Amino acid sequence: MSILVTGGAGFIGSNFVLDWLADRDERVINVDKLTYAGNLENLAALDGDGRHVFVHGDIGDTALISRLLTEHQPWAVVNFAAESHVDRSIQGPDDFIQTNIVGTFRLLEAVRAYWSGLPKQERETFRFLHISTDEVYGSLAADAPAFREDTRYEPNSPYSASKAASDHLVRAYRQTYGVPVLTTNCSNNYGPFQFPEKLIPLVIHNALAGKALPVYGDGLQIRDWLYVKDHCSAIRRVLEAGAVGETYNVGGRSEQTNLDVVSTVCELLDELSPRRDGESYASLITYVADRPGHDRRYAIDAGKIERELGWQPQETFASGIRQTVQWYLAHREWVANVTSGAYRDWIVRQYAS
Numbered sequence: 444m445s446i447l448v449t450g451g452a453g454f455i456g457s458n459f460v461l462d463w464l465a466d467r468d469e470r471v472i473n474v475d476k477l478t479y480a481g482n483l484e485n486l487a488a489l490d491g492d493g494r495h496v497f498v499h500g501d502i503g504d505t506a507l508i509s510r511l512l513t514e515h516q517p518w519a520v521v522n523f524a525a526e527s528h529v530d531r532s533i534q535g536p537d538d539f540i541q542t543n544i545v546g547t548f549r550l551l552e553a554v555r556a557y558w559s560g561l562p563k564q565e566r567e568t569f570r571f572l573h574i575s576t577d578e579v580y581g582s583l584a585a586d587a588p589a590f591r592e593d594t595r596y597e598p599n600s601p602y603s604a605s606k607a608a609s610d611h612l613v614r615a616y617r618q619t620y621g622v623p624v625l626t627t628n629c630s631n632n633y634g635p636f637q638f639p640e641k642l643i644p645l646v647i648h649n650a651l652a653g654k655a656l657p658v659y660g661d662g663l664q665i666r667d668w669l670y671v672k673d674h675c676s677a678i679r680r681v682l683e684a685g686a687v688g689e690t691y692n693v694g695g696r697s698e699q700t701n702l703d704v705v706s707t708v709c710e711l712l713d714e715l716s717p718r719r720d721g722e723s724y725a726s727l728i729t730y731v732a733d734r735p736g737h738d739r740r741y742a743i744d745a746g747k748i749e750r751e752l753g754w755q756p757q758e759t760f761a762s763g764i765r766q767t768v769q770w771y772l773a774h775r776e777w778v779a780n781v782t783s784g785a786y787r788d789w790i791v792r793q794y795a796s
């Protein structure tokens with residue numbers, strides 16, 4: 444038995460692969476293009492483990508994906524591969540269109556051809572699980588109810604628009620061709636191996652380096668945070684028991700303003716790695732220009748996956764963020780390695796003003 448995972452060297456994908464292989468003997472074929480966000484160091488614990496087959500490649504390479512599907516005969520494909528950072532999508536949307544839309548389309552084409560050729564019973568048990576985001580639903584007013592699976596799509600950034608387009612393609616492959624697809628739309632993740640361009644690892648990294656902690660606009664935008672391992676357990680649950688053709692919203696019922704998130708990280712750092720001068724890391728908080736088109740609030744109603752599949756997150760924001768700060772403090776070499784090269788160039792461009 445095997446599954447094929449795309450983007451498994453990125454933040455969520457690598458956590459998923461590690462967790463998957465921790466409790467089962469199914470082989471994972473991991474196809475990743477190794478963009479700036481892909482890091483094989485995340486998977487170092489699997490060195491020499493024959494259950495993990497890494498393939499350097501692009502989801503848009505239909506010939507490669509077709510060959511891998513034929514060779515390994517996976518019962519599921521889990522699509523994490525994407526360009527994932529909103530600010531990058533604003534500076535340069537091209538890669539987002541190519542990977543998130545065209546890449547997903549080409550992947551679906553390869554999967555459709557493979558799935559069509561399977562014997563009847565295997566066609567029925569095969570699953571294509573597309574990993575998506577709550578950002579496709581757009582921005583919520585302060586008093587609006589949380590996003591449900593039937594909330595209208597209203598994406599506002601090139602990133603969320605490209606993810607929305609990929610979600611629609613996935614849906615169409617079920618409706619038109621019968622491919623057994625599932626989609627999860629998850630809220631903001633945090634935890635080990637997140638690239639330090641996203642808010643939480645960026646703040647930890649900058650604080651330890653004594654640099655400004657950039658807060659966009661008034662810092663009162665709200666995100667609904669979920670510990671990455673809880674997202675991975677939701678994905679496993681959807682693969683096991685999700686109804687074909689359904690979408691599932693995944694979230695931790697943990698809405699926080701950005702300012703509260705940054706302040707909590709500072710308090711934890713004050714406790715776990717106090718500054719020599721006795722000052723709080725919070726003194727580094729710096730308000731900077733807002734993100735164009737910045738969504739004000741995201742919130743997930745996870746009622747469907749909780750009721751229908753019995754999924755529950757294990758971590759609260761308090762327990763998850765503590766573990767995350769501890770992880771970054773214990774893995775400074777990992778951070779040092781990813782903060783070289785391309786990442787540094789990006790930071791210079793993003794915060795130049």
Ligand code: NAD
Nearest residue numbers: 450452453454455476477478480481501502524525527632
């Ligand atoms: P990430 O940017 O950390 O990782 C993306 C991975 O995909 C990288 O390893 C990269 O090398 C790979 N990749 C990019 N283009 C590729 C291509 N053309 N072919 C093959 N591999 C390619 O992203 P992440 O935060 O781990 O997000 C994974 C998925 O989860 C994305 O689809 C994202 O939209 C979704 N998601 C993320 C969050 C979040 O908070 N990070 C929340 C909800 C959903």
Ligand code: TYD
Nearest residue numbers: 529631640641642643657658659664666701
């Ligand atoms: P981010 O981690 O980029 O995730 P997303 O945009 O997908 O929600 O950002 C989380 C929130 O933090 C978002 O409202 C933007 C804000 N933010 C800052 O205030 N400063 C920063 O330097 C970054 C990267 C993000």
